[in-house]
Amino acid sequence: xxxxAELYSLAQGSLPKAALSSGFTLENxxxxxxxxxxxxxxxDYPDALEVTDPDAVLNYLLSIRSxxxxxxxxxxxxxxxxRDHFAAFGTLHVRKSIGMFMASGRCVx
Numbered sequence: 857x858x859x860x861a862e863l864y865s866l867a868q869g870s871l872p873k874a875a876l877s878s879g880f881t882l883e884n885x886x887x888x889x890x891x892x893x894x895x896x897x898x899x900d901y902p903d904a905l906e907v908t909d910p911d912a913v914l915n916y917l918l919s920i921r922s923x924x925x926x927x928x929x930x931x932x933x934x935x936x937x938x939r940d941h942f943a944a945f946g947t948l949h950v951r952k953s954i955g956m957f958m959a960s961g962r963c964v965x
Contacts, residue, residue: 859882859954860950860952862950862951863916863950866913866917866937867934870930870931870934870937882900882953882955885957890963891963893960893961893962894963895958895961896958896959900953900955901954901955902954903954904949904952905949906948906949906950907947907949907950910938910939913942913948914934914935917934917938
């Protein structure tokens with residue numbers, strides 16, 4: 857599961873891809889830590905949001921750093937996608953990928 861995937865799927869094609877990715881996540885963190893630690897364990901905390909306000913979604917997406925200076929056409933396309941979703945479904949269910957890693961020991965290289 858990707859963190860906030862449903863939220864970011866609404867932004868595809870409107871925001872630069874760099875705005876929608878991160879260097880270290882629960883999805884890729886194990887591999888990154890395993891190159892430095894001998895034992896890596898991932899502990900998940902399943903959670904989700906049920907967003908009922910399209911303006912909250914728009915405000916969040918537009919607050920992402922690379923959304924600064926977004927041209928009118930992509931901004932309007934993003935707003936239309938978000939409003940169309942809420943008109944059709946009323947809410948946006950957003951899965952959150954929350955957890956932590958426990959890492960110990962030395963990695964033998």
